[in-house]
Structures are given as structure tokens and as C-alpha cells.
Amino acid sequence: MRDDLGGKRFVASYSGGKDSVLAVYRAVNAGLRPMGLMTTYNMDSKRSWFHGMDEGVLQRAAESMGMPLTLIRTSGASYAESFESALLEAKAGGAEVCVFGDIDIEGHLDWCSERCVNTGLVPFFPLLGAQRRDVAYEFADAGFSAIIKTVDTSRLPGSVLGRIISRGVLDEIESSGADICGENGEYHTFVFDGPLFSRTVPFEVKETVDWETYKILHIV
DSSP states (O other), rough: OOSSSSOEEEEOOSSSSSSHHHHHHHHHHTTTTTEEEEEEETTTTTTETTTTTOOHHHHHHHHTTTTOEEEEOOOOOTTHHHHHHHHHHHHTTOOOOOEEOOOOOOOHHHHHHHHHHHHTEEEOOOTOOOOOOHHHHHHHTTOEEEEEEEEETTTTTTTTTTTTTOOOHHHHHHHHHHTOOOTSEEEEEEEESEEEEEEEOOEEEEEEETTEEEEEEEEE
16 A cells, blocks of 8 residues: 555546445545546446446445546547546546556556556556455455446356355355456446445346346346
């Protein structure tokens, strides 16, 4: 954890999932001051990129955390450009740092760092280099509540879909041979309560969607 960023204002790349929320939690505990959350939003699917989250649910979660949410509405072709435009707007509003929830995948770290270098913000990875098991357990032990909303059934049993993250569930994931943190996309989560939240985020599961090897809960 860097000790030279205390007091600096930050925006965070927010997916709605456990790693991005834990990164924000660590940043706040390290003395950084949150300005807001940023989520990339797929204009074709009308869901967030990668985690497939509904706009209304993300807004409710951000409100509970007391952080304004910026939706970066973009296509795949303009993804990097749109992200940088949002970072420039955040910088103009006083942001000095952008927080990311990536742990150790070099390509992800490089992409995020490049966006920040191009816009004059400091990239900060609070989870950088941590053991994935330690990250997963820290999230569960901190008191956060998260539902598993997406499962890649080619790498993880579909039976974990809809389960609430706990040490026991995490151990089941690891014992199946999948990465305990889901860092390679084995599963995605939605965090709906915990230390950063002023209240539990209300949601309901509208349907379960099968797409290629994935089982997805459509949460609204």
C-alpha cells in the first residue's frame, strides 16, 4: 500500500464487483478522499461492460456508498478514448488519482496505467501484488455482502450462481480448480452491502440467462 497518496482526491474504476469495492475500501482507509465512481457502459447491451450490471442497480449502490457515479457510455471501438475523456473530466473536477481493483494481471495493469499517464492522473492499485486468496478472504472477513451473478461454467460449477460470498463459498470455488478470486473471469459478483455502504442495496433477480459457457443473473 502506498503511503504517499494520503489526502489526495480519487475517482475509482467501479464494476460493482468485489475487487473494485475492496480497492475503494483500502484507498479510503489509507486516507485518500473519494470523489466518485466510474463505470464503463455498453451502449449496445444496455449493461455495464464485463460485469453486465443494470444502470439502476449501479446507481443505487453508488448512492449507498455516498459517491456519485459516472457512466462512461461507449462502444468497444472507442473504449480507451472514452475512458480517458472521463478521466480528464475527473481531473478538471479536482481528481488526482484513479483507483483500480486489479491484482496482478500485467496486461490489465498496463492498460489502466496508460490511461492515467495519458491524462495526468496517478494510477493506484491498492490490491497490487497481494495473494489472491488473501484478497478474497479479506473481502469476506471485512463484512461485505456480494452475490455471484455470473459464472463461466467451463471453469466453475454453475451451482455457485446466486451464492453469497463467504469463506466457505470461496473455498468451494478454489477446490473446484478455479481461481478463488475469479481474476481470470471465472465468476463475477455484485456487492450490495458492507462497510462502505450506508444501507443495503435493494435488488431482485429478474431472470437467469445462458450465453455461450456463461450463466448470468439479470439483477435489477
